[in-house]
Amino acid sequence: MPKMKSHKGAAKRIGVTGSGKPYRVKSWRGHHLELKSSRRTRRYDGKAIVTGESISQVRRLLPYLGV
Numbered sequence: 001m002p003k004m005k006s007h008k009g010a011a012k013r014i015g016v017t018g019s020g021k022p023y024r025v026k027s028w029r030g031h032h033l034e035l036k037s038s039r040r041t042r043r044y045d046g047k048a049i050v051t052g053e054s055i056s057q058v059r060r061l062l063p064y065l066g067v
Contacts, residue, residue: 004063004064006061006062006063006064006065007061007062010058010061010062011061011062011065013025014050014058014061014062014065016065016066016067017049020066020067021049021050021067022049022050022055022058022065022067023047023048023049023050024047024048024050025047025048026044026045026046026047026048027044028040028044029041029044029045055067
C-alpha cells in the first residue's frame with residue numbers, strides 16, 4: 001500500500017498544539033489593515049482551535065498530523 005499524501009494547502013495552514021488539538025490562523029488579517037478598526041483587527045488576532053465537523057476534514061486532509 002503506498003503512503004497517503006498530505007494536502008499541501010491544508011498543511012501550510014493547520015498546525016497542532018502540544019496537547020494534540022488542531023489550530024488555524026484566523027482570516028481577514030492579511031492586508032488593508034489601516035481601514036479596519038482596531039476593535040475589528042483585535043478580533044482577528046491569534047489562532048483558533050479547529051472544532052466540530054472540521055476536525056474530521058482535517059483528519060482526512062492531513063493523515064499524519066496526529067489529530
